[in-house]
Amino acid sequence: MGHTLVEKILGRKLNREVRPGDMLTLPVDWCMVDDIMAPFAIEKFYEMGFTKLYDPDKVVFIYDHFLPTTRVEDVRQIKEADAFAKEQGIRHIHRTDGICHQLMVEKGYIKPGDIAFGTDSHTVTYGAMGAFSTGIGYTEMAAILGTGETWVKVPASIKVVIDGTLPENVTSKDVILKIIGDLSACGATYESMEFTGSAMEEMSIASRMTMANMVVEAGAKCGLFYPDEKTASYCGIETKEMLEALQPDEDATYEKELHYKAMDFVPVVACPSLVDQIKPVNEVKGTKVDQVFLGSCTNGRLEDLQMAAQILKGKKIAPYLKFIVTPASQKIYREALKDDTLEILSDAGAIITTPGCGLCCGRGGGILSDGEVVLATNNRNFLGRMGSSQSQIYLASPKTAAATALAGVITEP
């Protein structure tokens, strides 16, 4: 009997066959620690009796949630992380480079087949590269920092097959939202999701990251794409064998299979205040919005900004509307400068902030008051996540965001 991709990745690491339900102790390739959780993980690390990291070169510290700082206590997080990094000889630190998940991929840390853990639930993003990655708490991170390993229960898998070509106004964000809606917010709990089919093969790495990023919103442990030529060229690797070793077997067993025709997808939104409250944009069109947010580890990449710019070129956003654009990394910011994307967005009236988590994590970058409505491209619309619990958050694609910014009401692109 064959193996799913997650079984292949985990088994390859341990050099043996693994099956869903097996409890494994896994060596860890990458530990990603963000600024919110660093001080807590450090405290637990010492409390556990550790004195030295198992391998400082496998640890990446990234400051993104609190930059730019909005409160005086934010700085404490950074200082404590800096002090620890210095003491332990951590070389991989990104203080102002952008959002952690973007950087882990963009800076070349993650390679297909890697095992990565991060102190943030959207660590699942690296599944776009065919890596096993998932979010953990800071206590567990502390244990991994000390031992270099942790336990994993091999998950069962859900296979999602999408064939064909997506309609012009649909992006990978609409696809993953629709799938989450179909599965429900806990429909993939403990499981691995695999995305395949010709539409997935067509997708850029950036679009794949958008989808992998959001599998946690269906409860999944990881969301995987099969490494291919695009993955190899993005990572700058040529090892064909490795790519072959990281494909599922044809006779692998899946807990569930979902089949979609790409042409059937339409632009959708997740309505307040749950990620699985999915409706076609057309069903909520005309809903007045006060703010539109384009950014985050879900949709803050160059292609996302470009999609919006294409719609907004030479036009102005609706009066009295706030349109906040937060690129996911400084590299993306520079690329978007180079091809005039930022200038087009700024001319349209966008407020372009420095890269970081921004509004998505609710610390700054456009917080909402009672009664305000935002349409946002990020990954969560939980009650009160972006400020007042009396505000409303709709999640949508960059294209829907741009069309909505233009009209001032929710609009299909």
Place this chain on the structure above:
Amino acid sequence: MGKVFRFHKDVDTDQIIASQYLLYPTVEEMKEHTFESLDSEFAKKVQKGDVVVAHENFGCGSSREQAPAVLKALGVKAVIAGSFARIFYRNAINIGLLVIINKELYYEVQSGDTVDVDLEKGLIITEKGSYPLAKLPKKMQEIMDMGGLIAALNKEA
């Protein structure tokens, strides 16, 4: 009679009420942060009728009217300083917060002393003696007499 809270030279508007509180919806919500960086207990300790005494250039810095407004909301009866920054002075008069220029008092009193500002007699009275109140410029006295600029405006209208 009120207690003295004594401050130094060049007390700026950021010390009176810091920027991060200015966008709070109401002065009532801001007032507990008055003088936070200089004396974090000030808002709790100050009582109606108390007096703020300071050296020169009190209220320098921004035009934020929240600065005199929080003092008034806390019940501060008067601010007595060697001199005032222009905008603060004008803002205080406009909202009916008594601001008195007196160069000596700063050297004569300590925090916690009692002091009385007797408007009828035109005197500042301390345990050690009394000081005549300087006259306000005529235009400003008119505004004070009417109970502040808004009251004046409502009378005109």
Place this chain on the structure above:
Amino acid sequence: MEKTFTATIWVLGDDIDTDIILPTQYLALEHVEDMKPYAFSPLREDLAGKIQKGDMIVAGKNFGCGSSREQAPEVMKALGISCVVAKSFARIFYRNAINNGMLLLENDKLYDQVTEGDRATVTLGEKIEYKGKTYEISSLPTNLMEILEAGGLVAAMQKKNGKKVE
């Protein structure tokens, strides 16, 4: 950990996410004690103040969905919550809770029957008794039970590292 205990019930709904359990703006407060008043605040502003030591939470499906913020189970533990009984739990929250020694019990029927303020009796690895009826709960996998019994992952690691537990 006591094998049997009785607790007062607070009822929460489906999909109680980690932003509800503790909103982002309170995550960086220096101590978990400082975070306590804000637990569950987007949903029920006064709840944290009402919860007494030993109380239990009964909720619907997908409790703890959302982020990996471990402050969520930690703040619940600090509030003295003895356990959460839910139809199902989100994965990361589940793992974090165990790592903090916070007891989670899965049962898909109790939620539909309970009234807030009532009391129920839990017998670990066996059952919950509520208004004369019995609701089954299963026992945890061995490796997790070991962590829970050690008092959480920190204590388990201390043992491994031969560090004296204060």
Place this chain on the structure above:
Amino acid sequence: MGMTMAEKIIALAAKVPVTRAGDIETVTVDRLMSNDGTTHLTIDMYHNQLKHPHIADPDKLVWFVDHNIPADSPKTAASHKKMREFAKEHQIAFYEGEGVCHQVMMERYVRPGELIFGADSHTCAYGALGAFGTGVGCTDYLYAMVTGTSWVLVPSTIQIRLNGKLKEGVCARDLILTIIGQIGAGGATYKVMEFVGEGMKSLTMADRISICNLCVEAGAKSALMEADEIALTYLKEHGRTPKAVLKSDEDAVFEQVITIDLGEIKPIVAKPHFVDNVAPAQECFGVKIDEAFLGSCNNGRLEDLRVAAQLIKGKKVAEGVRFLVVPASRSVYKEAIKEGLIDTFVQAGAMVMNPCCSVCWGACQGVIGQGETLISTGTRNFKGRAGHKDSYIYLASALTVTASAIAGEITTSDRV
């Protein structure tokens, strides 16, 4: 006896032929600027305290959301919402996220000879275009909004005569900090600081705005410069004409005359915790910094970004230092993109923010923590202004700030 420039502008606004320092005049205000620092309170007073709420001339009002944008809390957002809705209802010119109010006012509104009230102390910046701008509180603002008028005590004038030219590596910022250090934080209280002399010819509009902007830190009611050819060219480029081009008469009476040789000015910093606590930059060499800020109504203009970008090109921000670069307006941002300056900053490791007041105001982005040190082109270094009450702010020029960001400690541009 002649009149000063300030007396002439006030006489014009009061529609009287002559006025003198010490007189009180009722004036018609040409324009009323307000921002999110206080407008929510003005609106509350408008609704709750006025017997007959109305606006004399909505076309004179210009409102900005620039201090806390993007919003950092639900309370801030609520205050912004109140402003937005009021502006919409009363058709008040409303700019949200377009940049720092004073910069946008200079780009789009201010005309020589005007008398402008701004609910912000740095309104004195408008003197760079020969307008009398002064900061007021929200009660004064509301009075003027309702009646179209206000009263002013006509100020006396300190005339500052500038000769020569600034040396390379020295900025207008160094000049004004030197003057404030000389006359003290209360040295110009109630007075106008007027700048004249052949030295003016070498000062760009950006230099002039920077100089006038900071005069309130010496207590000044306003700052003034004659609208000369440089100013009138700027005005024309921005599609406007003067109300009146005025200057002080030869025989006007000045409170004080100060003569300064620009060539003598050296890089200078204002040390914590006051703007007049100045020292030559070299006295502070070696002071470790945690954050550097280039921006604000004082130094967030294209000229500032140019000199800074030129300095940092090919270099990197020191490890562990947060270097915030915040263009003063959307048009500055756009021009800076076109010239490649923004790319240079990002490449060097700076964080480029949306145009706004940023850490100069200290309540939104880039706030500093306990024990931290900031070097800033902002307007003030009051204790705690940029964040924690136990933190330190040094004020300096765009060049000195950028040099310090590269070095990780206070230094000047000739040393990096």
